[in-house]
Amino acid sequence: MEPVQLLGPDGTLRADPRWPLEVTPELCRDFFRRMSLARRFDDEALALQRQGELGLWLQSLGQEAAQVGSITALRADDHVFPSYREHAAALCRGITSAELLVQWRGNAHSGWDPAEYRFHIYTLVLAAQLPHATGYAMGVQRDGADEIVTVYFGDGSTSQGEANESFNWAAAAEVPLLFFCQNNHWAISTPTQTQMRAPLHQRALGFGLDAHLVDGNDVLAVHAVTSAVAEQIRAGGGPALIEAVTYRMAGHSTSDDPGRYRNSSELDDWSTRDPIARLEALMVDRGYIDDAFRDEVAGECAALAEETRRVCRELPIADIAGLFTSVLAEETPLLAEERRQYEALVASYVD
Template identity: 60%
Template sequence: MTTVDLADPPVTNPFTGTTGLPRTSEGWTQLVTPDGRLHPEVDADRDALGRLTRDLYRGMRLARRLDDEAFALQRQGELGLWLQCRGQEAAQVGSVAAVRADDYVFPSYREHAAALWRGIGPADLLRQWRGVAHSGWDPEPYAFHIYTLVLAAQLLHATGYALGVQRDGSDTVVVTYFGDGAASEGDASEAMNIAAVNAAPMVFFCQNNQWAISTPTASQTRTPIHRRGAGFGLRSEWVDGNDVLAVYAVTSAVTAHARSGNGPAIVEATTYRMGGHSTSDDPTRYRTDDELEAWRARDPLARVEALMRAEGWSDEAFLGEIQAEADELADRTRRECLALTAPDLADAFATVLADVPPLLREERDAFVDYRASFLD
């Protein structure tokens, strides 16, 4: 009988080339403090690190601007619903930037920053929330699956896909995003167990944003989520999810671990959902202003801005370019949203079966005639 060694093997820090990742007294990996200071073990080439940091910051800023514009569109009645990723940009951008473009991603429903990084545009991100389609995009060109609204279902989808690429002999790694609430679902436990038993090339990336709608993490589990993954035999990492460089480093390490045939890993990125669960939620009913202010002081964008100022990696010209790009993205988001129109219901008859039988054609024609009988 084969047993699983639960002792975590060493990992390589991509910013130092040494074994291991620096951990705080709390036990998580952190490379940049909330006030923007680099950890002393980070001795990577400063020019290269500066370029990476600027790229990550750009992705985070653009994601927040799109997120804010979509929120405004929902409040103006142009979207039926929107789920913000505000506050979670570092967790998403840092992780998706650390994997290869052909590594397949299975998101939940809040991964707008990760989707934008992969090249998915505003129209595709908003289509589902405007109610004109069941999903927004063709996953294949982006190696990024459509959003999954059923909690934790995407973890099983991702595990099945990972087993497929494993049997194909591919070195693709599958990354799946989920939250602390989804971690309480049975599907999450099943997916992690199946992945571990089969040494699937997977990274389970949990954005622990502290709230499952109105249920705090402490009311869901007494064991940290990353430790639960370790119990199934997954390589386990805990990272400051508001530190984009730490997220990038940890995700790079565990992706290399999975790609090398060592089995799946889990990353718990501790972050915070700055908005409500969705635009239908009022978070003031269950969380305090003091809590929100404490996490605002850890804003992931402000942290990178402080780091870039301290290291001389940004100037007014760079920040102006990012601002202009963000403004253009906001304009594009609004234009593309308003241009999304509802599909013709008659077209639905053509998508039921690959080959439309005569009876279905007759039913479509009858529907079209019936609709035409009404006065405008």
Template identity: 50%
Template sequence: MTVDSADSTAAAQEAQPPRKRAAAKKSAKKSTGTTAAKGRPELVQLMTPEGKRVKNAAYDKYVTDITDDALRDLYRDMVMARRFDAEAVTLQRQGELGLWPSLLGQEAAQVGSGRATREDDYVFPTYREHGVAWCRGVDPTKLLGMFRGVNNGGWDPNSNNFQLYTIVIGSQALHATGYAMGVAKDGADSAVVAYFGDGASSQGDVAEAFTFSAVYNAPVVFFCQNNQWAISEPTEKQTRVPLYQRAQGYGFPGVRVDGNDVLAVLAVTRWALERARNGEGPTLVEAFTYRMGAHTTSDDPTKYRADEERASWEAKDPILRLRTYLEAQTDTDEGFFAELDAEAEALGKRVRDAVRAMPDPDHMAIFENVYADGHALVDEERAQFAAYQASFAEEGA
């Protein structure tokens, strides 16, 4: 199953002003010329957007153990991840959280890859991997403390081999590479997964991680969720070739997978992890997906992308895709979906109650631990902010 990478950016280009649109199309044509001459970029897909199973000789063998019950489990994971995410967005809108980065639309990429990992593997996330955290057994309520401003992480990374969220774009790729180099030195057969987005792929930290991992044959899988937009910049502003092809320049394989196909993501990630554990070095997996929501709750995507673009991707919704398959090809009945909806609502209530039971953030804590020995400017800013906060109390009195 193949797609042309230009298809993914057409809607974004049409949403731009005429002059920018023409330049973008010219750039895209120039950037894909070499690839087009050799054939379209491969997109690994095991289930179409219409919920039909397709064969893939290279990757089918990695999901032969996936029964109907296992597919229902994957469906449950995606539904629960989306419900948790929706509740977090609502809580931010109600003032309970300072910020929230939604995963809406990326559930298959996260659940498929998360379920491919073993318990002894180690995961280095960005700040949007709520579905991966769910698969690694991290209590969803623990993901929210940092976004409420009451802690700097919220969970013990070594309890689930799931590192704390990383806000600094791309830095976790280096952390993962260093950890993977240590795993290889220790002679362990576990692997490491580093998550990042298409925007982060332009960061120097990611390039350095690619170099070190290749030279030291580190057992790491670089998992790029290409959701088409790095905040407000489309993917064609990040690269002149499909992202997965960047791996070639570093000497290790790259593969593009349909990021809305949970079965394909599971298969490809299992393959990449097997390579890592067998001492074959790093792999770059590009999960071709779409961010259906805002970059974060402080972002307004209507300012830079067309509604038609989102609508075209909603037709490829990862949860709807698997549900269509389950309804048509298995004995899954309406009772399963009804019970799951009730379970999801119970999760939403648990998350809501947990956040409202959290303490309010300490407004003055922002000035702590900035400099080891204190700093005159920070002291001045602290005093100014304290006076500002006190002014509200005086007005209330």
């Protein structure tokens, strides 16, 4: 299966009658703005982690098209289950920079209400969100609701048993679920060709899922394919999987050094396929972008960066004293002693 591509790396647009999409100046400008904001937020969060303001950060650099193109193809009431680097998708759903940073600063498990945004909290346990999404989709099915469920995950997650169980269960029960894999070629330090012998979209067909392959750095193709597949699921067509072929430009996380396991030539090659640059090339060619629009987006990015720095440093210091009293029904002597030691430690700090 060849990946669906509407927008080439050089910005050349080619129509595909299987995946119709009306490419307008408004659509391109919207995608450009959303991807640019996501990248600037991601850059700022990385800088905050390097300054010691965040405990950890997992970048979405290079994967903006896969996320923006897909999340904007869903309805606002479609429930989404993310993994842990879906920052662009989260921003598109209206989640604020402060809400996104709370978890990574260590203040709470999550900073937002999943019901409010129809966007579940980040899942750091690999592939755990897949059975969660499958179960939620079974509930949607039984309620007869006119919505679908979408779950984001990486190629590394598909080596987990939970992923394969979810594929099978979703197909057997015919639930309204869209599996969206961002195949970024690396499961931490393990390349895709090492971790699997058959492409994911082929494996999905074996489970009975409708499967599609798309260029994950082409925001237009991702949007067109996701729009069509989502409506097919909504109409009762059963679950489906979209494999978006993209690339993780940064390390797995800020604690990872990708230079130890991949060479610079691979990174250079994928840099020529940058999702924002290829969309901008199309917009320049068609006259959809000018200096005034660039300045406008740059100003929005600068404002988001400033807000991200401010809200991060304004987040209160987390009080973890509840760990000693809320885990067990009755506090044990050992826990009581540990709590007293913790309280004495905190009291000893100089403001």
